[in-house]
Amino acid sequence: MPKRLASSLVIRLTGTLIAVTFLATGSLVAGIYYFGVRTPMNAVRAEVRQESDRLLAIYEARGEKALTAALIERRKVESENRAFDALLDRDGTLLTGNLPTWPDVHRNEWVAIEADLYSDGDEADNEALSRDIVLADGRRLIIGRDVDVLSDRGELMGEAALWGSLSVLLFGILGGLLTSWIIARRLEAVTGTASQVMGGNLGIRVPLKGTGDDFDQLGMSLNAMLDRNQELVASLGRVSDNIAHELRTPLARLRTALDRSSLTPDQVEAARTEADRLQQIFDALLRIARLDTGRHRIIRKPVQLDELVHDAVEFYAPEAEWRKHALGAAVVPCTVMGDRNLIFQAIANLLDNALKFAPEGGDVRVDLEVEGRTAKLTVRDSGPGVDAEHRERLTERFFRAPGSEAIHGTGLGLTLVEAIVAAHQGTLEFVDEGGGFAAVVRMPLA
Numbered sequence: 001m002p003k004r005l006a007s008s009l010v011i012r013l014t015g016t017l018i019a020v021t022f023l024a025t026g027s028l029v030a031g032i033y034y035f036g037v038r039t040p041m042n043a044v045r046a047e048v049r050q051e052s053d054r055l056l057a058i059y060e061a062r063g064e065k066a067l068t069a070a071l072i073e074r075r076k077v078e079s080e081n082r083a084f085d086a087l088l089d090r091d092g093t094l095l096t097g098n099l100p101t102w103p104d105v106h107r108n109e110w111v112a113i114e115a116d117l118y119s120d121g122d123e124a125d126n127e128a129l130s131r132d133i134v135l136a137d138g139r140r141l142i143i144g145r146d147v148d149v150l151s152d153r154g155e156l157m158g159e160a161a162l163w164g165s166l167s168v169l170l171f172g173i174l175g176g177l178l179t180s181w182i183i184a185r186r187l188e189a190v191t192g193t194a195s196q197v198m199g200g201n202l203g204i205r206v207p208l209k210g211t212g213d214d215f216d217q218l219g220m221s222l223n224a225m226l227d228r229n230q231e232l233v234a235s236l237g238r239v240s241d242n243i244a245h246e247l248r249t250p251l252a253r254l255r256t257a258l259d260r261s262s263l264t265p266d267q268v269e270a271a272r273t274e275a276d277r278l279q280q281i282f283d284a285l286l287r288i289a290r291l292d293t294g295r296h297r298i299i300r301k302p303v304q305l306d307e308l309v310h311d312a313v314e315f316y317a318p319e320a321e322w323r324k325h326a327l328g329a330a331v332v333p334c335t336v337m338g339d340r341n342l343i344f345q346a347i348a349n350l351l352d353n354a355l356k357f358a359p360e361g362g363d364v365r366v367d368l369e370v371e372g373r374t375a376k377l378t379v380r381d382s383g384p385g386v387d388a389e390h391r392e393r394l395t396e397r398f399f400r401a402p403g404s405e406a407i408h409g410t411g412l413g414l415t416l417v418e419a420i421v422a423a424h425q426g427t428l429e430f431v432d433e434g435g436g437f438a439a440v441v442r443m444p445l446a
Helices: 003-007 009-062 064-076 148-198 214-259 265-292 305-322 340-357 413-423
Strands: 083-088 094-097 110-114 117-119 122-124 127-134 140-146 301-304 326-331 335-338 363-371 374-381 427-432 437-444
Touching: 009 064, 009 127, 009 140, 009 148, 064 083, 064 094, 148 214, 301 305, 301 340, 305 326, 305 340, 305 363, 305 374, 335 340, 335 437, 340 363, 340 374, 340 413, 340 437, 413 427, 413 437
Parallel strands: 326 363
Antiparallel strands: 083 094, 083 140, 110 127, 117 122, 127 140, 301 335, 363 374, 374 437, 427 437
């Protein structure tokens, strides 16, 4: 177990577990004590107060004989809590009563008196919750009720609370340490994986237990992130190679043309063409990088997507006519939230791509429909399509599918489309329709 983990996380987890367990146990014991001891004891106290007040009234109104008769009558009444009493003369002599003992002098109004009674050699344990009253003539009247059961119950709960606290402390420490050890082991697996990834081992993954618990969910999320990172690193390596390859040829041509002492108009035009191509590549790379990293500020406004599709189709109509393509569109009105210029750029790139790969005299079609809360844009062409093994790489920077090397392009068009669509919380997928190819864009409706 890592030292830092052992000194912080384990202690905090164990302490929290013990504190919560103590709180829960203490609340339970307090509730049981309140309703099982305190409340019944208060009820007995109230009963004794009521009885003593009634007996005082009898004494003050009718004298000692009436009080004695009332006390005798009270003892005869059967009750769950046995009645106790004692009427003492000024010198402490018992005039009447059934209390075996009592305090020699009056000290407090309420007093608990041991009232053990003996009958036929057997001892009956009693404890009388009593009210000790000094009468106006100096005599003492003690009125009480048996609360031995409640008293024993309170003592038993006190002992149970003591031993329960020790048990909670012991098992809380053991449970906390066990829980913390399990958590520490799982975290160590994540930490070890992260350390190896930082050391350059991009193929390692967080081990999973297969239980589907929170740590497995975390491990799956981290593994998905590591998979994506590995793909990005591999893609970056390929992009670096492609950049070197793609830029080497136009730069060489530009240098050759410019190094000549006398430039013909054709050479100047060739140099300009290569320079324009370089500019297009760098502009596209910059825009893609800004979109991927979220640095491009997208001003989201309602965009009438069907009007934008019509504008793009109208813009490419001359290109389609020059290539002898049939260009058509079927749209339904729908609105999305986003950047109008970026969305138009994505549609234009898809149309440009379809027109390039459709055979002479082929068809290019744009369909816009609504699926639930999603706008679905499909750009189809009657070209040869792309093999499934290469389809996943179509949005990779500078990737050119086999057989497309002769078609003019930078290899960044679909990459830019994917970046724009992702920035608008949409998706891009490619479908081979058998005798045709389609790019499908889905974006949430406004």
